[in-house]
Amino acid sequence: MTSPASTFFARLDQGLTALSRFIWRSLLLVLGLGFVLLALLLALFLGLLTLLWALLRGRKPAPMGFGWARAGQGMPGWARPGRTAPGARPGAGEVVDVEAREVPPSTERLP
Numbered sequence: 001m002t003s004p005a006s007t008f009f010a011r012l013d014q015g016l017t018a019l020s021r022f023i024w025r026s027l028l029l030v031l032g033l034g035f036v037l038l039a040l041l042l043a044l045f046l047g048l049l050t051l052l053w054a055l056l057r058g059r060k061p062a063p064m065g066f067g068w069a070r071a072g073q074g075m076p077g078w079a080r081p082g083r084t085a086p087g088a089r090p091g092a093g094e095v096v097d098v099e100a101r102e103v104p105p106s107t108e109r110l111p
Contacts, residue, residue: 054061 051061
């Protein structure tokens with residue numbers, strides 16, 4: 001048989017374990033939310049700093065877009081599907097048919 005004192009201490013142990021878990025989970029939740037808030041504030045600060053830098057240099061701030069509704073929409077012109085990179089040769093991505101011919105083996109060697 002178990003004594004009433006051991007039952008009391010077993011329940012006390014379970015209660016303290018549950019309380020400890022609750023405190024740790026709450027602490028980790030608060031730390032996680034703080035980290036997310038800090039990351040958002042850092043992004044806001046960097047965005048404002050970029051805006052201020054553009055205005056100080058006399059340039060118009062570039063509008064920022066987040067995501068694309070359709071493929072290629074909102075992307076820079078050189079990155080859109082079907083477009084070539086700036087400075088690329090025209091027709092660099094096209095396939096050209098050629099006639100293959102066999103090259104006879106040569107006995108001459110290059111120096």
